[in-house]
Amino acid sequence: MTLPRLSYLAFLLPRLHAFFAPCLITDPDTVSPDAGYFTYDSVPLKWHLPLGLLYDIYVLSTQDAGADRPSVKPLPFRLTLHFTPDSTSSNVNLIDPTPIVLHDSFINSVKEADFLRSGTAKPIMTLPTHDSKALWSSTQENDLPTFARIHHALLPAPGQMRNIPLRVYLPSSPGPEPSKAQIKVLQSHVPPTLTATSASTVAQRRSPGLGQPQTVGTALHSLLPSLFPSRRTPILATPLLHGAPVPMAANLEDLARWACYADGWLSVVVAMRS
Numbered sequence: 001m002t003l004p005r006l007s008y009l010a011f012l013l014p015r016l017h018a019f020f021a022p023c024l025i026t027d028p029d030t031v032s033p034d035a036g037y038f039t040y041d042s043v044p045l046k047w048h049l050p051l052g053l054l055y056d057i058y059v060l061s062t063q064d065a066g067a068d069r070p071s072v073k074p075l076p077f078r079l080t081l082h083f084t085p086d087s088t089s090s091n092v093n094l095i096d097p098t099p100i101v102l103h104d105s106f107i108n109s110v111k112e113a114d115f116l117r118s119g120t121a122k123p124i125m126t127l128p129t130h131d132s133k134a135l136w137s138s139t140q141e142n143d144l145p146t147f148a149r150i151h152h153a154l155l156p157a158p159g160q161m162r163n164i165p166l167r168v169y170l171p172s173s174p175g176p177e178p179s180k181a182q183i184k185v186l187q188s189h190v191p192p193t194l195t196a197t198s199a200s201t202v203a204q205r206r207s208p209g210l211g212q213p214q215t216v217g218t219a220l221h222s223l224l225p226s227l228f229p230s231r232r233t234p235i236l237a238t239p240l241l242h243g244a245p246v247p248m249a250a251n252l253e254d255l256a257r258w259a260c261y262a263d264g265w266l267s268v269v270v271a272m273r274s
Contacts, residue, residue, distance in 0.1 A: 004142045005052025005242060006262045009038050009045065009079075010097035011140060016081055024083060031083050034096040038079045045079070047097040048105045050261050053169070056240050056269040057183055061171050064274045103136055106263055110135070113165035113264030114154055116189070117256070123154045139262045147262065154264070155257055164190040164214065164256045168223060168239075169269045190219050192253040216255070216268070217248030227270065240269040 003012065017033035024031060038045045040058050049057075055077050095101060107124075114124040127135070131150050138147035156162070168186040194212050216239055217231040227237045232248055239246050241259060246268070260266045 003051055005055070006050055006139070007142060008047065008049075008097075008102065009051055009054070010034075010047045010102055013097070017083065020081070020083075026084060032096065034098045036081055036083045038081055040077070040079055042080075047102075048109075050263075050267075051077075052242060053261065053267050053269070056243055057169050057171070060240055060243060061169075061269050061271040063271065106136060106139065107132075109263035109265065110154075113260075116163040116165045117154075117161050117264070118156050119162040123156075127154070151264070161192045161253055161256070164192055164219070164252050164266060165260070165264055166190045166219065166252070166256070166266045166268065168220070169267065170224070170227075171270070171272075186223055188223055190214065190223075190252065192256075194218060214252040215248065216246055216250045216252060219252055220248075220268075224270070234273065236273055238271045238273055240271050241266075 001012070003009070013036045014033040017028070017031070017036060021028035037047065040054075043058065045054050045058075059074055059077065097105075111121045111124050115121045124132075127150070131153070134146055135150045137143070138150070166187070170184045170186060171182075192214050194214060215231070217228065220228040220239060221231045224237075229235060230248075234245070234248060239248070241255070246255070252266070256266045
């Protein structure tokens, strides 16, 4: 099957439940399609994260990010579908991703991103009802023109963004099985320009000074200095965005406007370099 990176695995559950109904051990009429969940290498996948982000976390982040020529991306993304609890379900979020739950989770994430960008959730809260519904339905249907129109209406004017809705996904020490590593999520207030705090040593290092645009490199250096000792060069780790290495010099506000996920968050995955 093919599914857009910005989509969610839970959207597939009704279709897959109908397809696999003859194969289910229990009576399919007693098993709700919304009770299904997916695992990768026996690791339960969180249904509220976009498919592309899950792939970057569990597959691409385990590859050697320092290779001169990236290895062929392991596709397809081989997942296991479950409709009944088993030994792997102890870490599964037991809230079934029903249509209402999916919608509420998505909108709450949109509101949080909106609050960080504008300092208030007023843009999303005052969005006309039909546009609010269309924001969700366009995500479900992969309707980019409709989604882009509504999403851009939520963005502050250039120069007015308060903070970047940035989340950094950092796999913990993987041990013998990298794909089974726990995932840490780092979230902090990241201004679109360098502040006095983030630029305190800038003059000494001849880096961009106070008031200069925040880049991927300056943000990661501030949040994870041990992994990103340089603001310009990925020495120990590489940031991944939508399945590709993102330049350290990339303007963070531009990425937040044009390269965020459907919920408005700029979700960067860290891949270690060998």
